Amino acid sequence: MDAPDHPAPETHPTPSHQRVWDVPTRLVHWSLVIFVGLSWWSVENKRMDIHYWSGLILLGLLVFRIYWGFAGPETARFARFLKGPRTVVGYVGKLFRPDYRASFGHNPLGALSVIALLLAISIQVGLGLFSSDTDFISAGPLNRHISDYDTVKQITDLHEDFFNVVLAVVGLHIAAIAFYLVVKRINLIGPMITGRRKAGNTDGPPAGIASVSLLRLGIGIVLAVGVVWLIAR
């Protein structure tokens, strides 16, 4: 996260870098990586105390990211990057043409991957809220709202199995990034770390995304913390 957001207008007429990802979007992205990993590690190592909190942090990240999909900067917005099937197919057709231009933000196909990831992690976290091992030494924060032992067992088995779906979607995501890196020679990892990419053969405004007010950011943080607090208390 070395590149701070620059709210000031660019001084030179043709900036050498285009801002594509804002700080909150990048932070949420890498936090999801960390906490999905931590959730997996903790349950494999029977650290349910860590698993519980890691899941709640994921819930907060998801709430924030969904809010940010409406209130965040251009490249974070669902309405901006979600495209219809015709556009997605059209994008795939253009992928190997010489006049291919890298997208500003998510490409139409990658947008589907974003939705799949958010949905899969949301379902997984949602199931976890109601789950418990059969010994009930520890339980998800909403588990007590399901009194039936066998229903809890079914939800928990589903929670366990659904992790394979999360892994599959993550695997697809990483495979796509590797494809762009190796075949298309486009590094998508760097911009997700620095927020910027070299200006040049890309779509979008030369300077990239505009800044979003701190008030909007604050509302998102309050919302995310509030939802987690309501569920965990």
Added chain:
Amino acid sequence: MKAILFAAAAASAFALAACGGGEPEKPAEPTPAADATPEPAAAPALAGPAAMPDTTDVAAYMTARHENYEHLGKNMKVLQDNFRSETPDMAAVAPAAANVKAFADAMGDWFPDGTGPDSGNKTEAKANIWTDRATFDAARAKLAEEAGKLATVADAAAFKAQFPVTGGACKNCHDTFREEEKDH
């Protein structure tokens, strides 16, 4: 601004909808004072340990053992639900805790030779129960001690303090001697 508030509402609605299961939920709006979550739902009939059959039929013996542990789990669920509640229902806690103690006292005899994984029957009991019996017995004794404390808690605060300790004594044994269930 209106758009942002809408987005905030939409995001929270999505998050709560994503909670899955379609189970009853807490209200999405913060209602600090008016929230007295009804706790817990009418307790299902809770059982203490059932008498184990003799070991002439090993498979039936192991099934009975498994069912006993399921009943123990159901008692633990009541305790876990009350542990999570702001106001534990001690009238529900007391019989469940007494049952847990009865299970803890009885289960030391439930692992006779020949009722482990090499019997060929499906079981979560690991072979080291029989090869490392001293550790197993010590863990079982620790559970009996902590379950005894749980059965005699005087009030909700004492219950909330003791439940994780007793749970830790269960976990202590499960981590070492219980196989993770892989297929359901």
